[in-house]
Amino acid sequence: MVPLPTLDLRSAVRGARCAVLYGGRIFTCRKCHRLTYESQREGRCWRMQRTADRIRARLGVEPRANVIWKPFRMHQRTFDRLRGQFARAECESLAGLIELVDRLQADT
Numbered sequence: 228m229v230p231l232p233t234l235d236l237r238s239a240v241r242g243a244r245c246a247v248l249y250g251g252r253i254f255t256c257r258k259c260h261r262l263t264y265e266s267q268r269e270g271r272c273w274r275m276q277r278t279a280d281r282i283r284a285r286l287g288v289e290p291r292a293n294v295i296w297k298p299f300r301m302h303q304r305t306f307d308r309l310r311g312q313f314a315r316a317e318c319e320s321l322a323g324l325i326e327l328v329d330r331l332q333a334d335t
Contacts, residue, residue: 272323279316282309 245256266274286309288295295313297306 270323270327272320272327275316275320275323279313279320282313282316285309286313 241256241259243256248254248256249260249262251260266277283290286295286306287298295310297303
């Protein structure tokens with residue numbers, strides 16, 4: 228059996244091993260190119276809103292529903308944990324939005 232050649236991906240700047248290199252004039256990693264993910268650039272209140280939306284979808288709850296019912300075949304403990312996480316994410320999101328509105332009103 229012939230061994231396959233291995234590709235040693237190292238950043239040209241840091242010399243660190245990387246899973247993916249990004250091109251340009253030189254091939255470097257995300258950190259060296261100072262690339263960020265979209266979620267890293269958004270504010271905490273928007274991340275919390277996205278978290279709440281994700282949990283709401285997992286629980287099968289319609290937006291603006293007043294009652295959250297436990298989905299069929301979901302353990303009660305899992306449902307209670309998700310409901311608590313949903314409530315915290317919703318509260319943090321709303322608090323962040325209130326702060327944002329207050330800052331915008333103060334600027335005018």
